[in-house]
Amino acid sequence: MIEFPCKWCNSVFLDRDELEDHAKEVHNKVPVYPCKKCNEVIRGTMNFDKHLTLVHGTTHWDIHLAIREMKRQFKEMMS
Ligand SMILES: [Zn+2]
Ligand SMILES: [Zn+2]
Numbered sequence: 500m501i502e503f504p505c506k507w508c509n510s511v512f513l514d515r516d517e518l519e520d521h522a523k524e525v526h527n528k529v530p531v532y533p534c535k536k537c538n539e540v541i542r543g544t545m546n547f548d549k550h551l552t553l554v555h556g557t558t559h560w561d562i563h564l565a566i567r568e569m570k571r572q573f574k575e576m577m578s
Contacts, residue, residue: 501566504573506530515544515566533568 503518504511507526512518515530522528531540532547536555541547551557 502570503566504570506569506573506576519544530569532566535568 500513502511502513503515505518505521505526507522507528510518510521510525512521519530522530529542530544531542532544533540534547534550534554539550539554541550
């Protein structure tokens, strides 16, 4: 199961849209997702999907890597 941790507090979500809503409402921030393909950092899941489609001609293939990276950064921040 993929979990979506909030970078700014200890909340963890099972849905990235929930995380995004949470980040906007509670922290007034938008989660960012690094694109492994071109190292661009994209703000928001909608824009991430758009970036994949427009720039790389695909959808969702990298979201798991992005989430893993987010988790890694999250752990580093917490340690
Ligand atoms: Zn939070
Ligand atoms: Zn890219």
